[in-house]
Amino acid sequence: MSTARDEILARVRAALADVPESERPADVPVKRAYATGGDQPGSAPETVALFTERLADYGATVRTVSSGRAATEVARTLASRGASRLVVPRWFPPAWSAQLAAAGMRSDEPPLSVDELDAVDAVVTTAALAIAETGTLVLDGGPGQGRRAVTLVPDFHLCVLRADQVVASVPQALSRLDPLRPLTFVSGPSATSDIELERVAGVHGPRTLEVLVVR
Amino acid sequence: MSSAFLGMPPFPQAARRALADTQQRRNLAGATRTIRHKRAEVVGELPDWEELREAGRALKERTLRHLDHYLVQLEERVTAAGGQVHWARDAAEANRIVTRLVQETGEREVVKVKSMTTQETGLNRALETAGITAYETDLAELIVQLGDDLPSHILVPAIHRNRAEIRELFRRTMPDAEGVGDDPAELAEAARRYLRQKFLRAKVGISGANFLVAETGTAVVVESEGNGRMCLTLPETLISVVGIEKVVPTWQDLEVYLQLLPRSSTGERMNPYTSTWTGTQDGDGPRGFHLVLLDGGRTDTLADRIGRQTLNCIRCSACLNVCPVYERTGGHAYGSVYPGPIGAVLNPQLRGTGTETDRSLPFASTLCGACYEVCPVKIDIPEVLVHLRARVVEETGGRRHTPTPEAVAMRAARWVFSSPARLSAAQRLAALGSRVVARRGRIARLPGPLAGWTDARDAPAPAGEPFRQWWERTHR
Ligand code: SF4
Numbered sequence: 249m250s251t252a253r254d255e256i257l258a259r260v261r262a263a264l265a266d267v268p269e270s271e272r273p274a275d276v277p278v279k280r281a282y283a284t285g286g287d288q289p290g291s292a293p294e295t296v297a298l299f300t301e302r303l304a305d306y307g308a309t310v311r312t313v314s315s316g317r318a319a320t321e322v323a324r325t326l327a328s329r330g331a332s333r334l335v336v337p338r339w340f341p342p343a344w345s346a347q348l349a350a351a352g353m354r355s356d357e358p359p360l361s362v363d364e365l366d367a368v369d370a371v372v373t374t375a376a377l378a379i380a381e382t383g384t385l386v387l388d389g390g391p392g393q394g395r396r397a398v399t400l401v402p403d404f405h406l407c408v409l410r411a412d413q414v415v416a417s418v419p420q421a422l423s424r425l426d427p428l429r430p431l432t433f434v435s436g437p438s439a440t441s442d443i444e445l446e447r448v449a450g451v452h453g454p455r456t457l458e459v460l461v462v463r
Numbered sequence: 464m465s466s467a468f469l470g471m472p473p474f475p476q477a478a479r480r481a482l483a484d485t486q487q488r489r490n491l492a493g494a495t496r497t498i499r500h501k502r503a504e505v506v507g508e509l510p511d512w513e514e515l516r517e518a519g520r521a522l523k524e525r526t527l528r529h530l531d532h533y534l535v536q537l538e539e540r541v542t543a544a545g546g547q548v549h550w551a552r553d554a555a556e557a558n559r560i561v562t563r564l565v566q567e568t569g570e571r572e573v574v575k576v577k578s579m580t581t582q583e584t585g586l587n588r589a590l591e592t593a594g595i596t597a598y599e600t601d602l603a604e605l606i607v608q609l610g611d612d613l614p615s616h617i618l619v620p621a622i623h624r625n626r627a628e629i630r631e632l633f634r635r636t637m638p639d640a641e642g643v644g645d646d647p648a649e650l651a652e653a654a655r656r657y658l659r660q661k662f663l664r665a666k667v668g669i670s671g672a673n674f675l676v677a678e679t680g681t682a683v684v685v686e687s688e689g690n691g692r693m694c695l696t697l698p699e700t701l702i703s704v705v706g707i708e709k710v711v712p713t714w715q716d717l718e719v720y721l722q723l724l725p726r727s728s729t730g731e732r733m734n735p736y737t738s739t740w741t742g743t744q745d746g747d748g749p750r751g752f753h754l755v756l757l758d759g760g761r762t763d764t765l766a767d768r769i770g771r772q773t774l775n776c777i778r779c780s781a782c783l784n785v786c787p788v789y790e791r792t793g794g795h796a797y798g799s800v801y802p803g804p805i806g807a808v809l810n811p812q813l814r815g816t817g818t819e820t821d822r823s824l825p826f827a828s829t830l831c832g833a834c835y836e837v838c839p840v841k842i843d844i845p846e847v848l849v850h851l852r853a854r855v856v857e858e859t860g861g862r863r864h865t866p867t868p869e870a871v872a873m874r875a876a877r878w879v880f881s882s883p884a885r886l887s888a889a890q891r892l893a894a895l896g897s898r899v900v901a902r903r904g905r906i907a908r909l910p911g912p913l914a915g916w917t918d919a920r921d922a923p924a925p926a927g928e929p930f931r932q933w934w935e936r937t938h939r
Contacts, residue, residue, distance in 0.1 A: 252550040253538075256707065256758045260531045263766035267528045273712065276525035282514035282719070302732060359746065362663045362697060382725075382733035395747035396696040396738075400689065401663075419718040427679040427714045428544070430744050433721075433737035438689035441729065442603035442619055443626055443647040444490070445497045451602065451651050452658065453689025453736060 285381065285417025295380045296461060299414045302383025306436025307449045308457040312411070315343075318462045322372065322408060323347035325458055331369035331404055335360065337394030340374060344408050344462070348372075356394050365401035371454075373399055375409045376431075378461075379421045385409070385434045385459065386421060396430055405454040407434075411463035473823035477796035478788075487623045487793050494622050495784045501730025502781060502837070508732075509722070518719045520841040523775035526677075526710055527765060533677040533710045534756065540680025544742020546752040551704075557757045558589035561669065561702055564753050565595050568700050570666045574658075576686065576694040577601035578671030579778055580704050580757060582614065582800040583813075586669070597669065598661050600690035602654050609636040615794030615802060617780035618728055623793055626650065658690070668694035668749070672705045673777065674720060675754075678713040681741045682754070685724055685734050695738050701749040706757050708765075708774040720777060723839035727779035760813035769850040770812050775840040776805055782834035782844060788827055797824060804834035808847040816855055825851035 300310045313321045322344050326334065332352045336345055345353070354360065354368070374392035375385045385407055387393050399405055415421050425431060438453030449455065506512050526533055538548045549564075551557035561581075565573055573590070575581065575597050587597045587608075599608040606621040607614050610632050614620030621629070630645040633653050637643075643653045670691065674683040682703055684691045695701060711720065725734045743752050764770050783789050783803030794802030798820040799810045807828055811821045825848050834844040 252552050252556060255552060256550050256756070256762065257531050257534065259758065259762035260534070260707070260765065263762050264528060264530070265766075266768060271528065273525055273529040273532060276521070276528055278518060278521040278525055279514070280518055282511040282518055282722075283509075284718075305732075306735070366663060379733075384733050389744075389747055396692065397748075400692050400696055418722050419715075422715060422718045422721075427676065427681045427739065428741050430741075430747055431737075431739045432692065433733065433739075434735070435731070435733040436735050438687065439735050440602045440651055440688045442601070442606070442621060443629055443650055445494045445619065445622075446647045448648045448651045451655055451688040451690070452600075452662065452693055 282419075283417065284419040285415070295416050296411050296414050296463070299378055299380035299383060300461065302380065303378075303385070303436065303459060305383060306439070308383075308436045308459060310459045310461065312461045312463055315462050318344045318408065318460065319346040321460055322406070325406055325460065326370055326372070329370065329404060329456070329458075333368045333370075335365065335368050335371045335394070335398055335402060337371075337373055337392055337398055339391035340372065341392060341408075345372070356398050359395070360398075362397065362401060365397060368402050370404040370406055371398055371402040372406045372408065375407050375413065377421055377424060378409055378414045379416075379418060380414055381417050383435055384418075384421070386425060387432045387434065388425060388429045390429075396432060399432065399434075400453060403454055404456045404458075405434075406458045406460070408460045408462060411461050414461070473819040474792075474796055474798070474827045475823060477798065477820075478792040478827070484793070486625070488791060490623055490625050491793055492790055494616075494619065495790050498618075498730055498784050502727060502784070503730075505726045505730055505732055509726070515719055515722055516839055516841055519723050519777075519839055520775060522711060522716050522719060523840055524772075526712055527708070527771060527774055530707065530710065530765065533712060534707060536677040537675055537680060537710055538756075540677070541742055541752075541754050542680075544680050546680065546742040546754055549753060549755045551755055551757045551759070554584035554757070554759050555589075557584045557704055557755055557759070558586050560755050561586060561704060562589055562593045562595065564700070564702050565590065565667055566593065568667055570595075572596045572598065572661075572665070573667040573669050574598050574600050574661055574665040574694050574698065575604075576668070576670045576684065576691040577604050577620075578669070578704060579617065579800055580671045580706050581669065583759065584704065584757065586704065598658070600658055600662070600688075600694060601686075602651060602688060602690075605654055605658070606632065609633070613795055614800055616783060617778050617801070617803070617805075619780075623795070662690075662693040662697060665694070665698045667700045667702065668698035670694055670701065670703045672703050672709060673724065674717060675705060675710050676712075676714050676717065677710050679741055681714065681739050683717065683737065683739045685721075685728075685737050687729065687735045689736060692736055692738055695740065696748050698749055700751040700753070702753045702755065704755045704757060706759065706761055708761050708776075724777055724779055727777075727781040727837065727839040760815070763815070764809075764812040767812065767850075770808070770847055772842050773805075773808050773812055773847055775842050776809065777840055778805075779839055780805075781837040781839065785833040785837050786828075787831065787833070788829060792827075797827065804828060804844045804848075805842075808842075808844055808851060811851055811855070816851075816858055822855045822859065825855055 303310045334353050376388035378385050437449050437457040438451045439449045440451045441447045549560045590597050599605050603621040616622040626645040633640045637657050640653045672682040673685045725731050786804050789803040797806040801809045807824045816822045830845045
């Protein structure tokens, strides 16, 4: 089995005969002269405003709410879409789910089957962080987010995050994320432009995405 | 599923045929115009775009010059994270590995997320031969698959089909789609219904990857529809087939590519979904992860010092959308899953110049330089084209594979290019800065024996002359 491996590596080395033996990867210069967004504090009101605007550009509904009203807004948002059968992953902040009817809530503990996930109206989660410049949410399976299938199969995803979780740029986001966890970057509801390049929102992922930013 | 690019006519004949297809030309021209504008808008938003491009290029250079080191590191990290790494010298070996892995699960159906690499290897046919059905789940790939058609664009493989054609196709091939209309939203909904149960029942998923991070063993898939997430998350077994050039050194390096790729590709600030995973994760996603690393001619490309940069390609398709030749001939004329400017340089390197099609591809360009201008990883496609032209002429040694005047001119070019001193003298004389050919559609006359070459083939279309006329005037 190792022969293909050895042969490919040998071919690579032969192909690189022009690279001096003594050269190390770090000897090949890489200028990181691009912006990293480092000077903007994550929770600045402009940063949150930019995030809201950019995510809404993709067809998601995004609102900023005060922490005192978070639980009310979560319940109201779900009700307005007629969503009563819910998945709310473990460790979703109780302060935000306080006004949801316990009867319709499931926690994915023990894990629901795909058919059970397919039968719920909505999933309500937190996020690991959000990126203002690109209007992106990032999920990492942390507290209140659940495994990946939970935010994929249900047709409506309501995501609640704190304003201080919004970072300015892609470089800032990557430096805060743990690559060893499975990550999902979400920029709006699923979409396709495969037919005459006309954008259609809602294909296989959740067709509706709503986001509440709590400040 | 019997379609293949094998045995396609060489570029000039295929292109002439495509030029006659006005419907396709209209579909394509509209589509590429739209996407060009979207790209320009979101690229213009970033004041540091040139710095990002340069970093994207430099990181690839670092990777490629030390590819052995990074591949070994990648293998070690993927394995440590619970994945299994397989190596395939060529397409046939990759297909055999994947077929065996699927057979080991006992399944006869797999769901696939769009992957250029498995198209390149012809995996679906290999699976079919083994009695395994592969469902393409990307909408455009599905359109191509249902129509027993061939992809014609990297990002939008069914770009040559309009809504009415797609409606007819769906009505004909999908159960319960007799009444579907031609509104794209309705067509997308039909595809959703058709694929939903396949996703929810799938036990084996097959994908490619846009990037592999050596430092962490992380794989990255960039997509729009959520079919990628379905294939990567719900099945018990995930098999990813990836070219060895897709490695990047570190996690941090993704901060460059995750900005370059979506803006260059779909013209969005970010694509709807990007998934990253490292090996397997308890209680989340597939229990088995197999990474199949494919050579398939990449090491040959790596060995060519000018051609090597072709492996920088992140398959964004920006070069297709700006190419005057692609816009008029369409993707099929290139006889490969890699069409357009990148196809013109990649195919003859990956497959060699053994066929008439691959020999003709380096000539499928006006050398206008637009592809280089938009390339997010700064591949100097015109430079590689010129280099490959010289190679083809050299190999065919005056046999009439290319027009004779050109062969003569190319021999002269070879004389210039074979000596750095002569080359730089020629460049200085041509007063073209660092490049042999000028950008923005104007080709200056090269000095001495090269003048004939620039006069004959590479003269740009005079303003106002329709491309078809120009093509016929200069290519017949
Ligand atoms: S060659 Fe450059 S522009 Fe063309 S697809 Fe590859 S990365 Fe994109």
